[in-house]
Amino acid sequence: MNALTNTLVFLGFFIFMEAFAWFTHKYVMHGFMWIWHRSHHEPRHGAFELNDLFGFMFAIPSVILIVLGSDEFDWRFFAGLGIAGYGLAYFLVHDVFVHQRVKWLKKTNLPYFRAMRLTHHLHHAVHSKQGAEAFGFLFVLPKFYKRFNGK
DSSP, X not given: OOHHHHHHHHHHHHHHHHHXXXXXXXXXXXIITHHHHGGGGSOOOSSOOXXXXXXXXXXXXXXXXXXXXXXXXXXXXXHHHHHHHHHHHHIIIIIIIISOSXXXXXXXXXXXXXXXXXXXXXXXXXXSSSSOOOOOSSOOOHXXXXXXXXX
């Protein structure tokens, strides 16, 4: 495969993961897997929470695809990298930037990032399985951007 195709596969899987994460967050984490996700909507005791296990679950297909595609660096390799790239972006945005589990980017106040942080805090305003909104992670819907930036 050529570099353009590899890049498109990587980006396609990266973008797909945002949609998959939204769906999983809304219907699985706030559904039958609330037993794990509840820990993320409650005060944390220690460095980790049960919800962190989802990161390992999302990593499994990434590792499998990277391993299966590593002999020939075929589409599976770049698909796995796209999923892993999303996982890294998720960690940096969700855990580092929004929840400040690592104290980096604490004073970032660009309009998009402000909307991202406040949209996620809106999601956490609900501490139960039902009633939450804003299930995305990286892409802020225009209605939330406008709401938190007045534009």
